[in-house]
Structure formats: structure tokens, C-alpha cells
Amino acid sequence: MFYSGEDTGSGLGPDLDEGVNFFIDFWNTIDWNAIFSSIIIALIQILAAVIIFFVLKKLGHYLIEFVFKGYMKEKKTVPNRLNTLYKLSKNSYHAILYFFLVYTILEVMGIPVGTLVASAGVVGLALSLGAQGFVSDIVNGFMILLEKQIDVGDVVELSGILGTVEDVNLKTTKVKDFDGTTHFIPNRSITVISNRSRSDMRVMIQIRLLPHTDLHFVRKVMEEVNAEMIPQREEITIEPMEVSFVPIGTAQMAAQIIMYTKAGTEFAMRNLFYEKYVDALRQAGVELPTVNLDLQNQ
Secondary structure (H helix, E strand, O other), rough: OOOOOOOOOOOOHHHHHHHHHEEEEEEEHOOHHHHHHHHHHHHHHHHHHOOOOOOOOHHHHHHHHHHHHHHHHHOOOOOOOHHHHHHHHHHHHHHHHHHHHHHHHHHHOOOOOOHHHHHHHHHHHOOOOOOHHHHHHHHHHHHHHHHHOOOOOOOOEEEOOEEEEEOOOEEEEEEEOOOOOOEEHHHOOOOOOOEEEEEEEEEEEEEEOOOOOOOOHHHHHHHHHHHHHHHOOEEEEOOOOOOEEEEEEEOOOEEEEEEEOOOOOOOHHHOOOOOOOOHHHHHHOOOOOOOOOOOOOO
């Protein structure tokens, strides 16, 4: 075999040798110490930002709790409006903190936030039609809070749902039904608000009677129940004026009682007085129909 004696390098060919040498030279020119130092500094800055975030979150939560609980203790009450403002304050404060945390992390990582915001303007224009529902939620939620239409703890009817308001914010309203179901209602779908906690509620009780019943005796028994029970119940704001007898169908009648109670207590008062009336009438020897009794509340 004949050897020329010339140096052929790595034996991979002149082009590949040149590429390998270029990569090695490039690798050697990288200041790895500066890169590692930058990464460590960035991680320390991000860690510091996260620590500051949690400290501010705890501090802000404590201050909000201190202010609102102090006011509640001073007034010796927990008004629904105060609960609404309390939850809204906490949600707004947390949203602001999260915004600044993300902004700080992006800045530390060297991501041009200003450029992203400018680009978001173009993207936002393209998505404006799709965001109409979101904007409607915000506007409608702002008007609901501004006009004090509902507060946390109110018994309301929204979009056909009857329940207790658990949370109100600019995006959705949270209502818990009386069977325990929690509903999240977008504010844009709320067109009519029926608030049952802003005024006294009417309680109407109707007890069916047989045609031959002595009405005067029934009135006397029920008035005795009223005289005994009403002074014990501070929930009643307007006492029943009288026991009346009304027709409720063909050849049927009922003893009717109407009273007014504080908002939120109407169901309890209806059930309590219904039970007392029926027990008193039966103990007095008044025969009642065996059909279901109709009770109505408005």
C-alpha cells in the first residue's frame, strides 16, 4: 500500500473538519461563567419576587380582614353589603398582585413586556368580536355593584334561579340554591333581579276547611294561637290583622292568614305557624280535610 505522508487531519474530510473546528472555536468563545451567573441571578430575582408576592398577599389579606372585621365588630352586625365589598376587595387585590408577579418574572427573563403589550393590541383588535360577551359581563357586573342591586347573603331570583347570593364580582354572580346546588351566572345573562331581602316578605297561609265547619270557632282558635305566638317572634314585622275565609275552588274554602316577616325568615315563620294552627284546630276538635293543604308565600 502506498502512503503519501501528507496530514489528512481527522480523516473526516476537509469540509467536515472545518465545521467541527468552527463549532469548537465557537464553544470556546462562550463565557459560560457569565451565563451561569446570569441564570443564578435571574433565579434569585424570581425567588425574591415570589417571596415578596406571598408576603404582600398575606399582609394585604390581614389588613383587609382587620379593617372589615373591625367595622363589623363595632357595628355588631354583618351587613350583606359589607360582605360583598369584602370579597370584591380581596379578589381585586389578588388580581393586581398576580399581574405584577407575572410582569416581574417576564422582565427578569428578558422578555420585552412592552413589545408584547403593543402586539396584544393588534391581537385584541382581532379578538374584539369574540370578547363582546366578556365585556358585557364586566359592564353589567359593574352596574350591579354600583347600584347595589344585590349583596352577599341576599335571597334573590336570577334567570329563573332562586337562592342565596354567595359571591358577586365583575364577571359572574354565584348563587346557592335551596337544595344546595351552586350556580355561576354570567352577569350578561342577568336581565331582571328579584331581590327578596330588601323589604319585609309577605307570608300567606291557607288551611282548607270542610263546608260544615264552624267559622267563628275556627277564627277564635287561630286568634288564640296568634296571641300566644306573635309576641314571641321578633321576626314578624306586621301582625295578621284578622283571620279571613276565602273560596279556593268549587264548594271549598280555607282560613287565610297574612302576615309580614323580616326578609329571609318567611319560610321558617310559615312552617311554624302552619304547624301551630293545625295542631290547635285538631286539639279543639275541628275536623280538617285529608287532602294536601296549600301554603303560598310571596
